[in-house]
C-alpha cells in the first residue's frame with residue numbers, strides 16, 4: 042500500500058523520518074511521499090531523511106519558529122492559518138499514485154496534537170482517498186497538560202480521520218533509557234509494526250507469488266468504518282538457508298517428513314498469532330469486541346502456509362467475536378517470520394476511557410490549565426531565545 046505520510050509536530054516528523062529509513066532498509070516501498078510540518082524550526086532541522094523541500098514551517102508570524110509550547114489550541118490555530126503552506130507541499134505529491142494519507146502526530150504536545158486534526162479535516166474535504174491518523178499518546182508521567190492535550194486531540198482526531206491507529210508511549214516506556222534513546226527504540230517498534238501491515242499490500246511485480254497475499258483493498262476495508270485501531274506483533278528468527286523446516290534439507294523424498302515440516306510451519310504460525318494478539322498491543326485493550334481485524338504473516342515464503350494462516354484467522358475470529366477477520370501472507374526475504382495483527386474498531390480501551398474522563402474533568406478547572414499552558418509557552422520561548430538565537 043502506497044502512503045503519503047505527513048508528520049505533524051516533533052514526534053510525527055521523527056516517526057515519518059524513520060518510516061523512510063525503514064523503506065530504505067527493507068525495500069518495502071510504502072512511503073510514496075513524506076512531509077514534515079512543524080512550528081519549531083529546530084525540530085525540522087533535526088530530521089534526517091525527509092527532503093528539505095518537504096519540511097514546512099508554520100506559525101512563523103505567531104511563534105517565530107519556536108514551537109507552540111504544548112499549547113494545543115495555538116497549535117490548531119497556526120495550522121488553520123497556514124494550511125496553504127502545507128497544501129503547497131502536498132500539491133507536489135503525485136496523489137493519483139497514493140492509496141491513502143497517513144497523518145502522524147504525538148497527541149501530548151501542541152503543534153501535532155492541535156494541527157493534525159485540522160490537517161486531516163482539510164485533506165478529507167479535498168481528496169477522495171482515505172485519510173488515516175497515527176496518534177501517539179503521552180506517558181502518564183509527562184504531566185497534566187500533556188494528558189489534557191491528548192484527551193482533547195484524541196476527541197477531534199478520531200472524528201476527522203477515516204481511522205485512528207494509536208500507539209501509547211505509556212505502555213512502551215523503557216526504564217534506564219535516556220528519553221531520546223528511548224524514543225529511538227520506540228519509533229523503531231512503531232515502524233516495524235506498521236511497516237509490515239502496510240508493506241503487505243505492496244507485494245507485487247517481480248516478487249514471489251504468495252498463496253494468499255494481502256492487497257491494499259483488504260487493509261482499506263479493515264480500516265473502513267472508522268474508530269480506533271491497535272496493532273499486535275510477534276516474530277521469530279528463522280534460518281534462511283534451511284527452507285520450511287530443517288528436515289527438508291536432509292530427506293530428499295518428502296513423504297512423511299514433508300508433512301512434519303508443514304506441521305511445524307503451521308504450529309509456528311498459530312503460536313505467533315496468539316502471541317501477537319495476546320501480547321503487548323500498540324494500544325493495550327480487550328481484543329474481544331473488535332469490529333474488524335487483519336492478520337498478516339510475513340517471512341520467507343517457505344515458512345508460510347495457508348493452513349497456518351487460516352487457523353490463526355479462525356482463532357482470531359473466536360477471540361474477537363468479529364465476523365470480519367481477514368488474513369494473508371507477505372512473502373519477504375528477511376530471516377524472521379512475523380505476525381502483525383491490525384485490530385480495528387476496538388471498544389474496550391482503559392486508557393481512552395481515562396482520557397475521556399480527564400477531558401470531562403478539565404471543563405471544571407479550565408482556568409488553572411490555561412495558566413499552566415501559558416506559563417509553559419513563556420518558559421519555552423525564553424529558553425529558545427537563549428539557545429536558538431544563532432538560527433535566525
Ligand SMILES: Nc1nc2c(ncn2[C@@H]2O[C@H](COP(=O)(O)OP(=O)(O)OP(=O)(O)O)[C@@H](O)[C@H]2O)c(=O)[nH]1
Nearest residue numbers: 050051052108109111147149150151152153179224
Ligand atoms: N513515540 C514517540 N513519542 C514522542 C517522540 N517525541 C515526542 N514524543 C511524544 O510526543 C509528545 C510531545 O509531542 P511533540 O511531538 O514533541 O510536540 P509538538 O507536536 O512538536 O508540539 P510542541 O513541541 O508543543 O510545539 C510527548 O507527549 C511525547 O510523549 C518520539 O520521537 N517518539
